[in-house]
Amino acid sequence: MSKALPTRSENYSEWYNELVKRADLAENSAVRGCMVIKPYGYSIWEKMQRALDDMFKETGHQNAYFPLFIPKSYLSKEASHVEGFAKECAVVTHYRLKNDPNGKGVIVDPDAKLEEELIVRPTSETVIWSTYKNWIQSYRDLPLLINQWANVVRWEMRTRLFLRTAEFLWQEGHTAHSTSTEAIAETEQMLDIYATFAEEWMALPVLKGIKTPNERFAGAVETYCIEALMQDGKALQTGTSHFLGQNFATAFDVKFQDKDGKLEYVWGTSWGVSTRLMGALIMAHSDDSGLVLPPKLAPIQVVIVPIYKNEEQLAAITEKAEEIKKQLKKMGISVKYDNNDAYKPGYKFAEYELKGVPVRLAMGARDLENGTVEVARRDTKTKETVSLEGIAAFIGDLLDNIQESIYNKALAFREENTFRVDSFDEFNQVLDTKGGFILAHWDGTPETEEKIKEETKATIRCIPLNAQQESGVCIYSGKPSSQRVVFARAY
Amino acid sequence: MSKALPTRSENYSEWYNELVKRADLAENSAVRGCMVIKPYGYSIWEKMQRALDDMFKETGHQNAYFPLFIPKSYLSKEASHVEGFAKECAVVTHYRLKNDPNGKGVIVDPDAKLEEELIVRPTSETVIWSTYKNWIQSYRDLPLLINQWANVVRWEMRTRLFLRTAEFLWQEGHTAHSTSTEAIAETEQMLDIYATFAEEWMALPVLKGIKTPNERFAGAVETYCIEALMQDGKALQTGTSHFLGQNFATAFDVKFQDKDGKLEYVWGTSWGVSTRLMGALIMAHSDDSGLVLPPKLAPIQVVIVPIYKNEEQLAAITEKAEEIKKQLKKMGISVKYDNNDAYKPGYKFAEYELKGVPVRLAMGARDLENGTVEVARRDTKTKETVSLEGIAAFIGDLLDNIQESIYNKALAFREENTFRVDSFDEFNQVLDTKGGFILAHWDGTPETEEKIKEETKATIRCIPLNAQQESGVCIYSGKPSSQRVVFARAY
Structure with a gap:
């Protein structure tokens, strides 16, 4: 909170880097390219996960979990796939350390070399299709609609918090179908779900389209994507959905018997979004004072700050604030009452601005007298004094309004650009x-x-x-x- | 569904292995020691996660995410810690593959050797305490109450699905405190939460205790644990909570300024439960016909199976079944109506027994006439005919009763043994x-x-x-x- 953020016009890139750190979203770790996602950042990711997971389950998908490690030979089975991922992967070659005979800590035990190296998954098509081979025999086993929430590793040389990291968190859906038509419909359905999530939850308008062959996922027949525009005029790919054709089924020999008893290769899709969405969320809406979060993804939607001169005033304000908090909680709104005496209101205002809390209520002695509260919205930085009567409903509507307004602003920006x-x-x-x-x-x-x-x-x-x-x-x-x-x- | 399970008395170990596979909980993958958690198994794990996560959050913990990789030198900083984990860890030594010049697929690129090897985390104390060093300066930064849901790898030589696998899923809490007393209280609180979860959700009675120094976690001052008894008379450790003293704070130089301005080492705890809980759940309650799941963790709590001779009967039963389903869903009970015409009722009964669905309703033409339904409970394998009037409330009570009854049975078993x-x-x-x-x-x-x-x-x-x-x-x-x-x- 000491120094002001760099402004976007000064240095957009520095503004982003600093904002991510100061708003307690994430930081670089001692491990090259790997980030630590801090609790505040992680709680936004959890909200994203929950919303997406619900949408996946509503459309019939189930979660499962597949191994972190992929045998080197698996990665090689689909030619363009290995081409795409071999250049940037973490390779496990040994399974034991031992004491250094020279007394310098521990060293890799040369006697514990793996027969076949294991790759830390950069994506799981290969390990999943090798499993599907045993799960799929007949058309009755299809469609298979599975998703996994996992960490993956791609050894990126130039990394940036959330946008490009060696390890990142994501979900990867992997589905298997008996017809090409059905697989394409699934690919398109998942793209629509991503677009809906981006627009309705992240307040982020996106373009839907297909990638050119150059930009296609390694191993896909067609890659669909959603693309968003950031405030510096650069695009950010926020989700992809791949029609895999029969490529992985062929590579892993996954066939099914159709209704006429004929053996056919299975049709596949895969689709994913990652912690990169956090980068998009931050870059698309935030301003020079800090984060601007759409209410649906804000860990704290409303903060109440008391403004008082003495203990007596604080006690009276606290009573009223707890009452408001209770009303809001009943409506499913997350509220924090910040009566920490160690900090002044001005400091708190700046902190919650930095953290992007959508609505701030400030309540002082005069408000108490008048039965009012000062309501400030983060996105427009406007304030108004509002009667406490019906305050909960007022805030509920305000949050909806903010969600819509952030979206509209981003949409207008995209149209202008x-x-x-x-x-x-x-x-x-x-x-x-x-x-x-x-x-x-x-x-x-x-x-x-x-x-x-x-x-x-x-x-x-x-x-x-x-x-x-x-x-x-x-x-x-x-x-x-x-x-x-x-x-x-x-x- | 073809062959019967091995019985517990014949071969308990085989019974377990077969049950895990046939009930679609998990299977071995092609990667040595790593399992695939199948959708049905994963949905039980998700229920465990949700319940535990709620309990962690209620007690003030927040989730975060730390890197998968640990630099080799970090692992070595706490002497007994590295001693405990060095012998069974996956070591990343390279970050790239390249085409084999002899044309045989891909090989590890010798030019892409890491300066320092990375260990795939077997547990995260070291990487987390190296991060805490930057997060903690003053007593105001404490306590720090953080949890992470993650995958970890320990290179076990003899593995068994859920019980001992090279990769497993878990949560690991890592907290930092200003006093020893507070850290011990946290260690004990988390043990109590694990015990409550085991007893109230898993229906599994547990003993709470502390480990002997021999069995202590590598790097802990004191290890608390919960221990449960399986049906074969063997014990299974189902959760541990460690008081770390100042061991990791000392190893990573994490100090805080106390209220008097004095610099002190921080006190720590860590605690975890893993997918091993799945093994405990299966082994503790299941029988020779398959899984027995406590209702609170059952993905499907009630299944309705129609028994019909023709389309007309099926239509009438379906109408009634959908009505019951709606009533139960309103009560938050998960219900499946299985009108799949490809299988006979007997087959379905066996399948849902194998999968441990707590309550099965069967409805035929005569039931329809009489306004009744046959209610079978999985745990006792008893059946009764029940009036449709007030059926939802009856089922609700029955599920509570089953939960309690499974617990009591396990408790009686433990007492007898x-x-x-x-x-x-x-x-x-x-x-x-x-x-x-x-x-x-x-x-x-x-x-x-x-x-x-x-x-x-x-x-x-x-x-x-x-x-x-x-x-x-x-x-x-x-x-x-x-x-x-x-x-x-x-x-």
Whole structure:
């Protein structure tokens, strides 16, 4: 609380890094690239987990748990999969330490070398499909709709809290189906669930689309994604849902007998969101005073701060505050009454601003006399004095209103920062002056995509779903194109 | 469902292994010692997690997340800690694979060797206390009450599903305090929470006690535990809570300034329960027909099976069943209506017996006529015909009754299998003919404890808390003793 945060306009990147630390969300650990998720940050993640888990279960999915370790040979069974993950994985080679004969602590015991190295899972398709082989014999065993909440490791060289870490937490759904149509429907359903979660819980508008082959998940036939826009004009991929075709079924020989007794390879999907969502949540809404949290994901939705000159006043305020707290709790609203005498109200105000508590109530002696309370909302930083009569219902409505208003603000921002451009000059100009989502024609070739990326650092975020068909010419090659795709620089 | 389970009396060990697999709780994976927790098993674990997590939060604990990897040097900082865990840990030495130049898939890239090896956490004291060093400066930062839900790895050579696996899931609480008294109170509080959970949720009576120095957690000053008795007369440790003294604070230099401005080392505790609880749950209550689950942890509490000869009957039964289902759901009871036409009622009965569903309702044409339903309880395998009037309340009471009754049965079993013995001959005889908990005098030395273990395979499970003081002589050495301790052969 000592120094002010760097501002977003000064240094967006530093603002983010500092905010994550000062708001007690996460910090770097002594282990390269691995983060510690602090209690306040973790409680937001828990709320995300609960909401997502409920949505998964409502659509018939069950949770299970698969091993952390993947035998090296498994990773290799799907060619493009190993290509995608081999370059950045943690490898377990030994299973024992022993005392250093030179007396310098412990060393790896050379006699405890594994016959086959184990990879700490970067994702679990291989270990899960090797298991599905035993679970699936007949069409009666399908669909298999399974999700796992787990930690995964990808040995990233440049890491950033929540956005890119060597270890991260996520959920990974892995489903198996008897037809391609059903698997595609599942892939799309899960994308819709992610979009609904982003919009309704995170107050984050997202574009739904499919990735170009270049950006596809290693081993997928088609990767669907949701993309959000951050306040610095950069895009952030917030969830992916993959149609795996029969790739993993073929690699692990998973077949089923259909109704006519014919043996067929199983169709698969996988889909995941991770603690990266925390990064998106922070970057999309927060301001120079700290976090702005949508009420549905705020660990503390309302804080009550007493303003008093003596013990007597405090006692009277406390009585009233506890009454309000009780009313709000009954409505399922989480409330903290902060009567810690060690800090002044001004300090507390700044702290709860930093932590993004959506609503702050301040109550002093005059409020008590007048039967009122000062209500401040975090998102707009506006204050008003409100009668205590019907205060609970007022706060309930206010929280709904804040949730909606944060979403609308983010949506307006995205709309203001979405540009249609028709030439490569214009493309470069918009990228360098404004950033944002750029809708432009592309000739559909990986070569052009790669060249644009090299020259501008912008990538195709997605080919939007249900977009209007529109004839045009590729901004780079001039070749014909039938649909605009979404370009952006991205996290 | 094909073959009957092995019976407990035939081969208890095989009965357990088969039951875990056939009831779809877990199975061995292709990765040595690592299990796959299947959806049905995982849904029981989720119920355990939810109940425990609520109890932790009610007592002021917050969840957080710490890295999976522990630098080798950290593990070494607490001498007895590294001694305890070095012999069975997974060691990450490299961070990349590359294509085999000989064209044989992928190999570990020798150029990607880590400067310092990383240990996959067997427990997190070291990485957490290295973090606490930065979080704790003053008495105002204490107590720090944190829990983590995580996977851990201990490279066990002989593994058994749930009971002993290389990777397992658990929670580990790690708290920091300004006084020894407060830390001990926390250690005892968490033991009480574990005991309450075991008894009220798992229907499992437990003994509370402290471990002998031999059996203490590596790095603890005192280890408290709960011990339960399985049906084969062997003990199973179901939870531990450790008073760490200032051991880890000293190892990681974690000091705080007290109210007088003096710098002191912080006092610590840690406590955990794991997926081992699943093993205890299965072993304690189940029978030769399958699982017996206490209603509070049963994923499906009530199953309704229709018995019909034609579509018309099925339609009428379905209507009634859906009505009952609705009433039960309103009471928060989880119900499955199984109208799958592919299987006969007898098959379904056996399946739900195997899966331990506490209450089964069967409804046929005659029931429909009479306004009745057949109610079967899993634990006693008794059946009765009950009027549909007030059926929901009847089932609600029945579930409470079953929960209590399973507990009472386990308690009676434990009492029948707890023996006071006063000589080593008697000790051996009871051990070999009956097993169970044996209360006997011990001279308090590690040497005697070790000799008894060598000769009988029985260990001191605990020195019971709040036990009666009673003078006697050690059954092995004949030396004086002031209290009986609890011996058993154990998992």
